[in-house]
Ligand code: ASP
């Protein structure tokens with residue numbers, strides 16, 4: 305088998321931990337698999353380099369930032385290769401370019417366009433453990449590029465795809481994906497398996513484990529990800545293709561997003577084009593609108609509500625206030641949150657949403673907005689009930705067992 309391992313910043317955070325990773329890789333190699341390792345920079349390193357650059361300029365040129373930031377991953381890759389060789393193993397480190405990773409030329413946020421795996425293949429064939437510096441590639445014009453924060457996960461998945469690896473194991477300090485945030489619900493359980501789509505919807509639960517873009521890419525390439533801890537020996541959580549078994553489970557996890565603000569417009573003129581005008585104005589300012597509800601009009605007036613990220617609330621407010629005409633009154637509420645239940649089982653089972661609404665009703669929590677997709681029901685509620693709602697829903701779908 306060919307397995308790609310990816311170790312995050314905490315897992316390679318100091319020399320002792322790099323040695324720990326070397327030992328784990330050595331063990332995997334002993335089992336007879338071919339191993340390609342993708343590494344992040346040591347934790348804090350990328351931020352430190354950004355601070356260094358900001359010492360000279362608040363707007364350092366992006367090309368130079370890529371030269372600078374890509375060095376963090378190169379340090380870890382070479383140190384790990386040295387550690388492996390010192391243990392008597394054959395290992396070789398590679399930069400993104402040496403690993404054949406070709407990207408767009410959008411510095412600091414490049415996209416991987418293609419991977420030429422020839423170098424990696426021949427190094428593997430010679431019996432090497434290949435250690436690749438994550439988060440980086442080379443543009444067509446020969447410049448070093450980086451892939452955006454958390455981009456080593458993306459490197460690992462793309463490499464796994466290009467090498468047709470059997471799995472991409474992503475190691476962090478967390479042993480998998482949980483049914484909800486264990487800091488809110490201590491009874492949260494590690495999941496054994498979750499589909500790509502569920503993982504994407506539950507992004508907030510995986511935020512510390514893997515980058516969302518890498519899940520999208522894994523889905524596209526059909527790469528199976530296994531999220532594991534580099535500090536223990538569990539099986540982790542498999543993130544892969546949806547299966548029939550999974551549909552038996554109604555709800556897989558509960559996500560909470562506190563970064564929400566609600567805007568309610570009352571007495572909006574009920575005529576064609578108003579919604580278009582409002583949301584075009586918001587889009588012009590690059591404000592991401594999440595949920596939208598509009599009531600049936602009465603007396604040529606209607607009510608319209610929507611949510612935006614809390615951090616964009618003030619800007620949204622300004623735009624709406626400038627709007628003036630065609631709206632009677634506006635109400636802003638920053639203290640709301642979004643609770644979501646996610647599960648592929650919803651596709652084939654009725655009543656899943658009703659259970660959520662009943663559960664919140666039993667706790668006397670008012671639902672201010674609702675939106676649904678095929679595998680998700682999201683509810684906007686007062687932020688003070690966030691934790692209560694998460695725990696109640698976790699119980700209602702029996703996720704602790
Ligand atoms: N070192 C980069 C970052 O901190 C990439 C990564 O760790 O995945 O964002």
Ligand code: MG
Nearest residue numbers: 312313344454
């Ligand atoms: Mg990371």
